[in-house]
Amino acid sequence: MSAAGIGELREGPLHAAVKDLLAVPGDRAEVRVEGFVIDLVRADGELVEIQTGGFSPLGRKLDALLDGNRMRIVFPVPAERRIIRIDDHGEVLSARRSPLKGSALDVFDRLVSFPSLIAHPNLVVEVLLCKEDHVRAPEAGRSRSGRRRRDPGERRLVEVLDSVTLDSPQACGALLPEALGAGAEAEGFTTRELAAALGVRMILAQRIAYCLRAMEVLEDAGRRGRAPLHRRA
Known part of the structure; x- marks a missing residue:
């Protein structure tokens, strides 16, 4: 081939x-x-x-x-x-x-x-x-377990x-927005604060923080209570 x-x-x-x-x-x-x-x-x-x-x-x-x-x-x-x-014939x-x-x-x-x-x-x-x-097929009802069948479709x-x-x-x-980590947040920000500033889900904010720390863009800034803090390196 x-x-x-x-x-x-x-x-x-x-x-x-x-x-x-x-x-x-x-x-x-x-x-x-x-x-x-x-x-x-x-x-x-x-x-x-x-x-x-x-x-x-x-x-x-x-x-x-x-x-x-x-x-x-x-x-x-x-x-x-x-x-x-x-539908099965490609009609919308x-x-x-x-x-x-x-x-x-x-x-x-x-x-x-x-x-x-x-x-x-x-x-x-x-x-x-x-x-x-x-583009997806019609909803296919539910499986025996009760879960809704969902066609992932094509992009x-x-x-x-x-x-x-x-x-x-x-x-x-x-x-990242320039304001993040400035002013009162210069001492550090939590992942939850990062999610709120970016308007993203918590799981994505966690991955953003992980990646930027691996890239040495963010660094450890201690903790606030039980939450780890990040700040710009």
């Missing part, structure tokens, strides 16, 4: 659309480099990997290739999305706008796999803020709204 065939078997509609959007004349798609299939190899030699899921599967590629190659991880985030239900049954809005901060959900690698001079992470359609790209480039720990730290 060709390298192109291997890649095509694995990619979904969003992955394929982003790859087509990023490709420019001179790029080569689905190329084997030192035994690994790379989504795009730029004319200038940069290796581009489009990752719509977790980053942990990239670990072996990065270990093998990063020291000798410039690499870019492109991570699409649904900043705006519609949930579209279709309903469409509604999702209240969930992604942001560049969502990348920390993935960077927990290797946060300190963002300091590597050969690595760039590019977050694409996208308008997407999430389909509508438009790229913006992009954020993260090429250093400092670039990651710049995603």
Whole structure:
């Protein structure tokens, strides 16, 4: 099987659309480099990997290739999305706008796999803020256990709204509001305060704090009661 065939078997509609959007004349798609299939190899030699899921599967590629190659991880985030239900024939049954809005901060959900690698001079992470359609089958009722059956569906790209480039720990730290850690909070802030300042779920705030501490952007500032404190390094 060709390298192109291997890649095509694995990619979904969003992955394929982003790859087509990023490709420019001179790029080569689905190329084997030192035994690994790379989504795009730029004319200038940069290796581009489009990752719509977790980053942990990239670990072996990065270990093998990063020291000798410039690499870019492109991570699409649904900043705006519609949930579209279709029937078995592909006809649209309903469409509604999702209240969930992604942001560049969502990348920390993935960077927990290797946060300190963002300091590597050969690595760039590019977050694409996208308008997407999430296409799903109709609700399928409940299973015998009583759980609602839910079709995860497919993510389909509508438009790229913006992009954020993260090429250093400092670039990651710049995603935090400047006011955080200033004034009365200069003595430190809790993860719960971080979540409130960023408007994110607690679990994401915990991952942001973990990553930024691994990158040495945040440091330990003691405790307030039982809660650990962070401050800008």
